[in-house]
Amino acid sequence: MTASRFIAVLASLSCLCLPASAPAQDKPGPTPQITAIVPLVVPPGFNGAIKLRGFHLKGATEVRTDATTKPSKLTVKDPKNSDAPSKMEKDVVGDSEVTLELTLPDDFPAGALPLTVVAGDRSATPVALVVLPKDQFAEEKEPNNGFRSAMKIELGRAVIGVINNERDVDVFEVTAKAGQRLRATVTARTTASLLDPLLSVFDARGNPIATRDDIDLKSADAIIDFVPTADGPIFIVLQDALDFGSGWHAYRLDVAPTPDTTPATKTP
Numbered sequence: 001m002t003a004s005r006f007i008a009v010l011a012s013l014s015c016l017c018l019p020a021s022a023p024a025q026d027k028p029g030p031t032p033q034i035t036a037i038v039p040l041v042v043p044p045g046f047n048g049a050i051k052l053r054g055f056h057l058k059g060a061t062e063v064r065t066d067a068t069t070k071p072s073k074l075t076v077k078d079p080k081n082s083d084a085p086s087k088m089e090k091d092v093v094g095d096s097e098v099t100l101e102l103t104l105p106d107d108f109p110a111g112a113l114p115l116t117v118v119a120g121d122r123s124a125t126p127v128a129l130v131v132l133p134k135d136q137f138a139e140e141k142e143p144n145n146g147f148r149s150a151m152k153i154e155l156g157r158a159v160i161g162v163i164n165n166e167r168d169v170d171v172f173e174v175t176a177k178a179g180q181r182l183r184a185t186v187t188a189r190t191t192a193s194l195l196d197p198l199l200s201v202f203d204a205r206g207n208p209i210a211t212r213d214d215i216d217l218k219s220a221d222a223i224i225d226f227v228p229t230a231d232g233p234i235f236i237v238l239q240d241a242l243d244f245g246s247g248w249h250a251y252r253l254d255v256a257p258t259p260d261t262t263p264a265t266k267t268p
Helices: 003-017
Strands: 033-038 047-055 062-064 073-081 096-103 111-119 127-131 137-139 158-162 169-176 182-187 197-202 208-212 222-227 232-240 250-257
Touching (some): 033 127, 033 250, 047 111, 169 250, 182 197, 197 222, 208 222, 232 250
Parallel strands (some): 137 158
Antiparallel strands (some): 047 096, 073 096, 111 127
């Protein structure tokens, strides 16, 4: 056998022995993540836009819900890249956003409406949009950045608002009774919001009663229990703990009576 013939035989044998290369497989896309939802609360009969911010949302293709009662309409619109709010970092607050078109029937039940954003073959952890009857909440109204311009609110009725700008402060006034135990609660981070709430309570003369930042090591939201010692107005002041603010710094504020067993701070 000639040398050239021997080389040819070896080449043909190597082709028979080598396995065929496996077909290329697409790599799974990145998992979307939600860092903020605006608004946090809507009423039954809502027909409008819900905005979500987070990571890898530009590739969002659909949104799902496992709620027993389904919305009349729930679709994805305009997924896109998004700059971070002023002085905040994209790697913390997210690099993209998506708008959802949502329509709820007038008889849609109150409670949490879980929303799951899907991007390719990956799904985000569900985020809860709260549905409340219109008579159970009010929308924050500006200007309300001082005691003189404080927005008057009712005990037991939630307020839905946004810390819109850097160093923005929202002030609310409630009428209290002496000896009545009250609780002020801010819900933001535990839902999905960029707001790190700092909550303060003042008496009618502007004297501080209490200030709270985080509830505990597991929650960045805030709760204050207090007992007014005189009838009259009490001021609730809300801001971002780091003085950030944007359209993504949404919150829900509840001020309501609380059981007598709850430890509380007395007003001066």
